[in-house]
Amino acid sequence: MSAEPDFDVIVVGAGVAGCITAYQLAGRGLSVALIDRGETPGAKNLSGGVLYTHPLQQVFPDFLQTAPIERRISRNQICFLNQDSSVAIDYRDARLDRDGTAVSVLRGRLDPWLAERCEDAGVLVMPGVRVDSLLIEDGRVVGVVAGEDELRARVTVAADGVNSFLARDAGLRPAPQPHQLAVGVKAVVQLPSDIIEARFGVDALEGAAIAVVGDCTRGVGGGGFIYTNQGSISVGVVLRLDDLTAKGLRSTEVFDGFLDHPYTERLLRGGELLEYGCHLVAEGGQAMVGELVHHGLVIVGDAAGMTINTGLTVRGMDLAAGAAIAAAVGVAEAIETGDVTAAGLAGYPKALAAGFVGQDLQTYARAPKFLENPRMYESYGPLLADALHQVFGLDGSARKPLRRVAMDALKGSGIGVGTIVKDAWQGARAL
Amino acid sequence: MKIVVAYKWAADPQEATVAADGQVDFSRAKSAVSDYDAVAITVARHLGDTHGADVVGLTVGGPEVATGLATKAALSRGLDALMVVADPALTAAGSTGTAQALATALAGVDDIAVLITGDSSVDVGAKLVPAVVGGLLGWPVLTEVTAVAIEPGALVVERAVSGGTEQLRIDGPAVLAVATDAATVKAPGMKDVLAAAKKPVQQLPADPVVADGTLRSTARLSGPARRGIQISTDDPAAAAAELVSALRADGVLIGGQQ
Numbered sequence: 001m002s003a004e005p006d007f008d009v010i011v012v013g014a015g016v017a018g019c020i021t022a023y024q025l026a027g028r029g030l031s032v033a034l035i036d037r038g039e040t041p042g043a044k045n046l047s048g049g050v051l052y053t054h055p056l057q058q059v060f061p062d063f064l065q066t067a068p069i070e071r072r073i074s075r076n077q078i079c080f081l082n083q084d085s086s087v088a089i090d091y092r093d094a095r096l097d098r099d100g101t102a103v104s105v106l107r108g109r110l111d112p113w114l115a116e117r118c119e120d121a122g123v124l125v126m127p128g129v130r131v132d133s134l135l136i137e138d139g140r141v142v143g144v145v146a147g148e149d150e151l152r153a154r155v156t157v158a159a160d161g162v163n164s165f166l167a168r169d170a171g172l173r174p175a176p177q178p179h180q181l182a183v184g185v186k187a188v189v190q191l192p193s194d195i196i197e198a199r200f201g202v203d204a205l206e207g208a209a210i211a212v213v214g215d216c217t218r219g220v221g222g223g224g225f226i227y228t229n230q231g232s233i234s235v236g237v238v239l240r241l242d243d244l245t246a247k248g249l250r251s252t253e254v255f256d257g258f259l260d261h262p263y264t265e266r267l268l269r270g271g272e273l274l275e276y277g278c279h280l281v282a283e284g285g286q287a288m289v290g291e292l293v294h295h296g297l298v299i300v301g302d303a304a305g306m307t308i309n310t311g312l313t314v315r316g317m318d319l320a321a322g323a324a325i326a327a328a329v330g331v332a333e334a335i336e337t338g339d340v341t342a343a344g345l346a347g348y349p350k351a352l353a354a355g356f357v358g359q360d361l362q363t364y365a366r367a368p369k370f371l372e373n374p375r376m377y378e379s380y381g382p383l384l385a386d387a388l389h390q391v392f393g394l395d396g397s398a399r400k401p402l403r404r405v406a407m408d409a410l411k412g413s414g415i416g417v418g419t420i421v422k423d424a425w426q427g428a429r430a431l
Numbered sequence: 432m433k434i435v436v437a438y439k440w441a442a443d444p445q446e447a448t449v450a451a452d453g454q455v456d457f458s459r460a461k462s463a464v465s466d467y468d469a470v471a472i473t474v475a476r477h478l479g480d481t482h483g484a485d486v487v488g489l490t491v492g493g494p495e496v497a498t499g500l501a502t503k504a505a506l507s508r509g510l511d512a513l514m515v516v517a518d519p520a521l522t523a524a525g526s527t528g529t530a531q532a533l534a535t536a537l538a539g540v541d542d543i544a545v546l547i548t549g550d551s552s553v554d555v556g557a558k559l560v561p562a563v564v565g566g567l568l569g570w571p572v573l574t575e576v577t578a579v580a581i582e583p584g585a586l587v588v589e590r591a592v593s594g595g596t597e598q599l600r601i602d603g604p605a606v607l608a609v610a611t612d613a614a615t616v617k618a619p620g621m622k623d624v625l626a627a628a629k630k631p632v633q634q635l636p637a638d639p640v641v642a643d644g645t646l647r648s649t650a651r652l653s654g655p656a657r658r659g660i661q662i663s664t665d666d667p668a669a670a671a672a673e674l675v676s677a678l679r680a681d682g683v684l685i686g687g688q689q
């Protein structure tokens with residue numbers, strides 16, 4: 001190495017992935033810098049919504065008590081939304097509330113809290129600094145460049161989110177394909193807590209998460225979500241980029257349509273718009289996870305393509321946290337043994353594969369392909385509503401047995417039984 | 432010789448929300464070194480470099496002003512050291528309470544050549560604190576300062592006055608509030624933040640905070656009433672003309688060329 005490193009580790013990106021990697025490495029006695037372009041960490045991060053807490057509880061045993069949690073999600077709904085009808089599955093479970101399995105969070109609060117934990121652990125947090133590129137010498141990553149400054153480290157961690165220009169510009173990751181990307185449009189709408197609790201049927205501190213399929217995306221591959229925060233509601237759509245382009249629609253147009261839909265409008269009525277933004281989502285699942293280690297570099301979280309979209313849940317934060325835990329193991333090992341080559345850092349991919357992140361990415365490997373199936377967005381919602389209309393829409397005409405109802409609805413939908421069986425089978429295999 | 436810069440760790444107004452009834456809500460706004468105080472720090476840094484003087488920052492406020500994030504943000508702008516008075520009672524201090532706390536802290540520092548401040552704070556903007564501090568210390572106060580030089584026992588100050596600038600010579604220390612454009616502020620780089628983490632931060636105890644009497648607002652903030660002017664854009668040319676005349680009537684547009 002041509003110069004003494006300034007730090008053992010430099011982490012770029014103070015999102016969930018970067019903060020947890022930095023926190024764990026500082027806890028192992030290493031000198032760590034954590035750089036983020038936001039003036040305060042999280043300032044630019046679009047608040048995703050529902051966080052599955054188990055990896056965070058592993059890192060911070062008091063996470064549920066001390067972190068800025070909005071609500072514990074104890075009610076999950078899946079809603080098939082059509083133009084004039086909706087069919088929902090409603091799942092409520094006291095166990096979810098008790099265990100704090102999933103919570104709603106706002107990144108504008110969570111990220112600063114994580115960065116503060118890092119500061120307390122001895123990490124040098126550098127907000128307001130945009131890293132321009134990796135510092136590469138003889139094919140090894142030896143630090144980062146920002147403006148006129150260079151900082152050197154034994155290992156650099158790219159936790160810079162879904163675009164990861166750092167890894168891409170250095171030729172270490174291919175640019176994602178359009179079908180591997182989705183665009184998320186999201187808003188946070190302020191409402192009094194008691195109104196939220198009444199509208200969503202939850203108690204104080206408890207929350208609901210609604211996954212919406214169908215008309216909310218105007219048939220574009222993807223889905224909508226509505227999550228309750230303490231005094232606000234996160235509402236958004238996630239749209240497959242290639243499908244959006246093919247259908248000639250703009251993401252904001254689709255989102256506005258979702259907000260105006262009577263189903264959504266009733267839940268948000270009277271609310272005040274606090275925040276609005278767009279962000280890319282890596283949807284490629286396992287296929288998109290690139291090489292995770294290079295000489296002097298590891299890539300974690302969205303930067304490495306670690307997102308799972310099952311159509312019903314968007315997961316990225318918990319995977320980012322899980323990857324961070326694995327990365328900290330690998331990086332610490334490499335620095336301890338003095339071997340920061342890709343081989344020396346191999347403890348990270350190994351720990352990742354053995355943990356829940358690797359396993360879940362494997363389990364859901366077929367999900368992206370399955371979610372490209374247009375019937376998910378166009379046909380099944382109306383089919384369900386038509387069947388239920390036969391049951392509940394009593395108008396004096398003679399009723400048919402349920403078996404006939406189902407068959408008629410099916411015929412009306414133009415989907416063959418064989419197709420449904422195939423879709424169900426693929427869905428079962430993918431999800 | 433020391434140059435002291437007083438700065439405020441203030442909520443960023445760009446992140447404040449204004450409700451339909453005109454209430455301004457700062458609760459979601461993140462804090463930063465107040466924009467105009469960053470100008471003051473930059474002016475002080477140049478002055479310190481020119482004269483080989485130490486540039487010391489001073490801030491008073493609630494507990495949040497003493498966090499690592501807050502102190503590093505200030506130090507990375509070029510201060511050599513920092514003095515912080517953090518106390519929950521100072522969170523809601525008004526101009527008098529804040530100035531009193533600043534003056535008390537300054538009284539304990541020797542060899543101050545000058546106290547430099549920003550033009551006003553971004554969140555309150557009352558432009559009062561420098562004057563009250565000067566009054567409490569018995570130092571002269573100048574505002575709209577565009578340039579400063581130190582001479583033995585004296586300050587040479589340039590300030591903007593209507594129609595031009597004037598140059599003044601002051602014996603002994605003074606409080607100088609710099610103009611908003613007195614210097615171009617550069618965003619701190621990585622090396623600046625790295626250096627900041629190694630600079631000394633001195634926490635001073637807070638004296639009992641002076642309350643600014645009891646201030647209670649007795650009427651809603653009322654802005655200029657909207658008169659509900661509506662302009663149809665069906666005919667763009669007519670709409671433009673109508674807009675211009677409405678703006679002219681309100682005194683927004685002035686001068687010739689009807």
Ligand SMILES: Cc1cc2nc3c(=O)[nH]c(=O)nc-3n(C[C@H](O)[C@H](O)[C@H](O)COP(=O)(O)OP(=O)(O)OC[C@H]3O[C@@H](n4cnc5c(N)ncnc54)[C@H](O)[C@@H]3O)c2cc1C
Nearest residue numbers: 013015016017037048049050131160161184301302316317
């Ligand atoms: C609309 C939407 C909804 C979502 N919903 C959910 C959900 O409900 N649950 C869930 O678990 N996940 C959800 N996700 C996914 C989740 O947000 C991401 O997976 C997660 O944020 C990844 O964390 P990360 O730390 O890898 O990256 P990020 O959170 O993107 O953090 C990257 C950080 O790097 C910084 N950075 C980038 N480039 C630079 C640079 N050059 N220099 C300095 N700093 C840089 C950024 O400022 C940022 O702070 C959602 C995403 C979207 C867009």
